[in-house]
Amino acid sequence: MxxxxxxxxxxxxxxxxxxxxxxxxxxxCRPVVVMSxxxxxxxxxxxxxxxLGIGMGEPVFKYRALIERHGVELCSANFTLYGDxxxxxxxxxxxxAPGIEMYSIDESFVDLSGMADRxxxxxxxxxxxxxxxxxxxxxCVGIGPTKALAKLGNAVAKKNKLFAGVCDLMDxxxxxxxxxxxxxxxxxxxxxxxxxxxxxxGIDTAARLAELPLGQARALGTVVLERxxxxxxxxxxxxxxxxxxxxxxxxxTRSFGQPVNSFAELMESxxxxxxxxxxxxxxQDLVAGEMTVFTHTSSFRGxxxxxxxxxxxxxxxxSDTRLLLQVARRCAEKAYRGGYRYIKSGxxxxxxxxxxxxxxxxxxWGEEGSIVLMxxxxxxxxxxxxxxxxxxxxxxxxxWKMRQLRLSPRYxxxxxxxxxxxx
DNA sequence: TCTGGGGTCCTAGGACCC
DNA sequence: TCTGGGGTCCTAGGACCC
Numbered sequence: 001m002x003x004x005x006x007x008x009x010x011x012x013x014x015x016x017x018x019x020x021x022x023x024x025x026x027x028x029c030r031p032v033v034v035m036s037x038x039x040x041x042x043x044x045x046x047x048x049x050x051x052l053g054i055g056m057g058e059p060v061f062k063y064r065a066l067i068e069r070h071g072v073e074l075c076s077a078n079f080t081l082y083g084d085x086x087x088x089x090x091x092x093x094x095x096x097a098p099g100i101e102m103y104s105i106d107e108s109f110v111d112l113s114g115m116a117d118r119x120x121x122x123x124x125x126x127x128x129x130x131x132x133x134x135x136x137x138x139x140c141v142g143i144g145p146t147k148a149l150a151k152l153g154n155a156v157a158k159k160n161k162l163f164a165g166v167c168d169l170m171d172x173x174x175x176x177x178x179x180x181x182x183x184x185x186x187x188x189x190x191x192x193x194x195x196x197x198x199x200x201x202g203i204d205t206a207a208r209l210a211e212l213p214l215g216q217a218r219a220l221g222t223v224v225l226e227r228x229x230x231x232x233x234x235x236x237x238x239x240x241x242x243x244x245x246x247x248x249x250x251x252x253t254r255s256f257g258q259p260v261n262s263f264a265e266l267m268e269s270x271x272x273x274x275x276x277x278x279x280x281x282x283x284q285d286l287v288a289g290e291m292t293v294f295t296h297t298s299s300f301r302g303x304x305x306x307x308x309x310x311x312x313x314x315x316x317x318x319s320d321t322r323l324l325l326q327v328a329r330r331c332a333e334k335a336y337r338g339g340y341r342y343i344k345s346g347x348x349x350x351x352x353x354x355x356x357x358x359x360x361x362x363x364x365w366g367e368e369g370s371i372v373l374m375x376x377x378x379x380x381x382x383x384x385x386x387x388x389x390x391x392x393x394x395x396x397x398x399x400w401k402m403r404q405l406r407l408s409p410r411y412x413x414x415x416x417x418x419x420x421x422x423x
Numbered sequence: 424t425c426t427g428g429g430g431t432c433c434t435a436g437g438a439c440c441c
Numbered sequence: 442t443c444t445g446g447g448g449t450c451c452t453a454g455g456a457c458c459c
Contacts, residue, residue: 036427043427043459059426077427104459191457222433224457251429300426346428403425 005236006120006170008110009142009150010093010127012086013158015106016044019085020075022136023411023419031072035060038255038402039076076404082106084412088135096127101241109147111240116170124166144169147238148231151188152178152206172234179207179232189228194221206232246352247284252276253346256400259298260342266295267332268395273347274321274328275391279381281319281349282374289317289351291324293331298343310334319355320370321377325391385414 012018016034021027031048035041041057042049052070054063060074067074086105093100099111115123124141131139142154149169156178157167169175185195187206197220203209210232218226227237252273260266270293281288291314296307310331318324328347377389409417 038425038427040426057427061425064425079428107459189457193456221456224433245431247430249430253428255427298426344427348429402427 004113004116005145006112006114006116007144007147007150007236007240008112008124008127009103009147009154010089010108010110010131010139011142011154011158012089012106013138013140014044014046015086015137016075016077016082017046017049018137019082020078020408021046022085023081023408027073031070032075033060033067033072034075034077035406036077037404038257039074039405040255043077074406076407078408078410079105080410080413081408085135085137089131089137089139092131092134093127095130096123099240099242102244109150109240111242112143120168120170121166124168125164128165139165141166142169143167144175145234146231146236148188148228149175149234152182152232155186156182175234176207179210180205182206184209187228187232189224194225197221246354247286248352249348249350250277250280250286250288250352251346251348252280253294253344253348254402255344256342257403258399260345260400261338261340263332263336263338264395265400266336266342266345267329267393268398269345269400270328270332270347271325271391271393271395272398273345274324275387275394277347277349278319278321278324278374279378281352282378285355286352287317287319287355288324288349289314289353290349291327291331292348292350293328293335293346294348295332295335295342295345297340301341301343303341304339306337306340308335308337314349317351317353318370320374321391322370324349325393 017032020032020034029048030046031052032046033042033049033054034044036043039060041059042054043057045054045056049072052066052072054066054072060067066072082105086102090100090102090108093108093110097110097112101109103109112120112123120143124143127141128139131137140154140157142150142152142157143166144150144153153167153169157163157165169178182205184190184198184204184206187209190198198204198209203212210229212229214226214229217229230237254269254273256269260269290311292309292311294307294309297303297305299305310333312327312331314324314327380389381387411417411419
């Protein structure tokens, strides 16, 4: 059965940078870096920026001189924009095959099973061109009989210009050649720790990993590594997940723009996160049964280090920001201890489940009123911009607010930000 | 001076039960 | 005094992903 499976992995090149470029063509052919929240690290780099030596995940301040000398453009991450562009890319891919798995914001698997007779390379090229034309985003395509091989093909297509953006690994002989040249650390599912273990055993390429006996693979890396070895050998073990699995947890965590040491400031930031978490839950019609609040100091700075957490059950499970705030305060009190310079706080909700429909609550605020009120808040914030309405406990001074000095407009999701073309 | 955020899966080990 | 064996559930921590 696994023999006739066929997967494509389509992945946006330097996705965040490409999104910015769609709306600012002046960024094309120049070094561009998109920075993480708080303008801390480089999380997406244009080819030109990579050539300058700016590393993935590296703190941007390290490169200040380089950035100035080469006129590198810096952008604060604008996830609202990227999320919307991602939807557009996926809508385009759906015109090629109905089975799409949105694996991450910039990558999707496309189920091409049953199409093995086609000119796959040509089909891949068509995908590339259509996505480019309809959305402005450049992508690469990897094709293979398993997800892991499609992923690997995609990495090859991206690295080696000779492939012109499409790498088809359906042919066994060709595949074996490619695997021999592919570093084991770049295989999907092999992280830093596994790579070290494997290379110590002389397993330094994907081909060597594919030769690893299954029992040894399991001993070394549990069922996960065993499955990966099978996949590299063309045996499909990982199915398409076209319906996104129910979320089990959700989190909102942020670094502060500057360190915080009072409980009042910490609690303000927590209140802000709770408002966002509530929004997330309501968007997906979920309620949460458990909450954890944490805060910690920076391991990059001197001074006493601490990581504080506080967790509580939420009963009854809810998505009402007001109830979540009550629980969050108790959690935060437990997490906080004075005398430290905290640089980050976060709110995590677990034990998520679908909102019970029309179920009367014995104790509590009256389900109906809560739903109507929260919907009103969400509608206002969607229409007039995030944080038009917010919990008072969030405060207004917000000394802890994160830095986002170079934020682009929400070109596609906010009416006032839509670009204007003059002809 | 300045170092992101948000997930999932798996296992080991302890608590508890019969 | 000797102290079985099997099962479930929960949690913490590690590893991985983008």
